[in-house]
Amino acid sequence: MYGAIEAGGTKFVCAVSDENLNIIERESIKTTVPEETMALVFKFFDKFKLEAIGIGSFGPIDVNKKSKTYGYITSTPKKGWANYNFLGAVKERYNIPVGWTTDVNAAALGELKKGAAVNLDSCLYLTVGTGIGGGAVINGNLLEGYGHPEMGHILIRRHKDDKYEGKCPFHKDCLEGMAAGPSIEARWGKKAYELTNEDKVWEIEAYYIAQALMVYTLTLSPERIVLGGGVMKQLQLFPLIRKELEKLMANYVSMPNLDEYIVPPALKDNAGITGCLLLAIDTK
Incomplete structure (x- = not known):
């Protein structure tokens, strides 16, 4: 099974699917502050044994793998999320591969492959x-x-x-x-x-x-x-x-x-x- 987090400024959409993209479960979580929102994200995914997770996040985010802040949401005006180590938090919780990009890059990928x-x-x-x-x-x-x-x-x-x-x-x-x-x-x-x-x-x-x-x-x-x-x-x-x-x-x-x-x-x-x-x- 595979997990996905579409992280938006208003809501996080979390989903789990099989390898054929058949969605097993999906949940929408209000974007408040990291401590609250991520606790609910983890509660959702803790129910599953996942092989990998893909994250498409609102930004700006750091996608440069050579950077010290790779995986961070950087200069967002969204309260509580500036300089948040999003990728690090997910990897700390789950010892599996995690893909990381912007929400719009993820949408482009979705439309290219399935839309x-x-x-x-x-x-x-x-x-x-x-x-x-x-x-x-x-x-x-x-x-x-x-x-x-x-x-x-x-x-x-x-x-x-x-x-x-x-x-x-x-x-x-x-x-x-x-x-x-x-x-x-x-x-x-x-x-x-x-x-x-x-x-x-x-x-x-x-x-x-x-x-x-x-x-x-x-x-x-x-x-x-x-x-x-x-x-x-x-x-x-x-x-x-x-x-x-x-x-x-x-x-x-x-x-x-x-x-x-x-x-x-x-x-x-x-x-x-x-x-x-x-x-x-x-x-x-």
């Missing part, structure tokens, strides 16, 4: 919700280097009709600061799901996301881009983003069919936990 990018060698997953984060699998390998991708914090051009200053506490008007759910609410005074029929809202949103996809396309050339998260449940965004990306690329490079290139997650809200289970199986 919208099956039979491809590369996939980029971008979540647009409370924040914006991206992960990628390129040529079958998770994209990591001295650190992990922070795709939500690239700089973008401001839309000519947008006067909003941006919400990111670090960069103000980066992609996350301009296009994440909280920035939509701050700009328009309503949550994204309450603005479904407001065309201007989605025109501006598509403009920002398409710029990001242009950058990722020109730098990583993924075979598919999967867009998930709460904001992307506004499905009217997909054709707007494809149209804007086509305009931005201006025929500079040949592109795949955009209807097939930019897609919603086939695994829906299960992309992350599926990727964590795959990571556990690969880590064994």
Whole structure:
């Protein structure tokens, strides 16, 4: 049996499956402080004899195996979790192999192996919700280097009709600061799901996301881009983003069919936990 932890800022999803990804048991645990949340995580997994565990965590996290803080959640604003030795705590509890990556890298792996990018060698997953984060699998390998991708914090051009200053506490008007759910609410005074029929809202949103996809396309050339998260449940965004990306690329490079290139997650809200289970199986 294999364990998986999809660690989010709001909740931890824990699951156990067999080698065929048939889920035996699953539980959602509220993210409070490490002492409380991890006690419940361990209580869940203590019931099973596991071969390996895969963790996909909110970040920033340290993925550099040469680093003294490898396996830590690092500079998160989430109370109690900054500089927390997440991987170390799990390894101390269970003497088994443990895979470690970001939540969005795990989602990219899930969509590549079991979702919208099956039979491809590369996939980029971008979540647009409370924040914006991206992960990628390129040529079958998770994209990591001295650190992990922070795709939500690239700089973008401001839309000519947008006067909003941006919400990111670090960069103000980066992609996350301009296009994440909280920035939509701050700009328009309503949550994204309450603005479904407001065309201007989605025109501006598509403009920002398409710029990001242009950058990722020109730098990583993924075979598919999967867009998930709460904001992307506004499905009217997909054709707007494809149209804007086509305009931005201006025929500079040949592109795949955009209807097939930019897609919603086939695994829906299960992309992350599926990727964590795959990571556990690969880590064994």
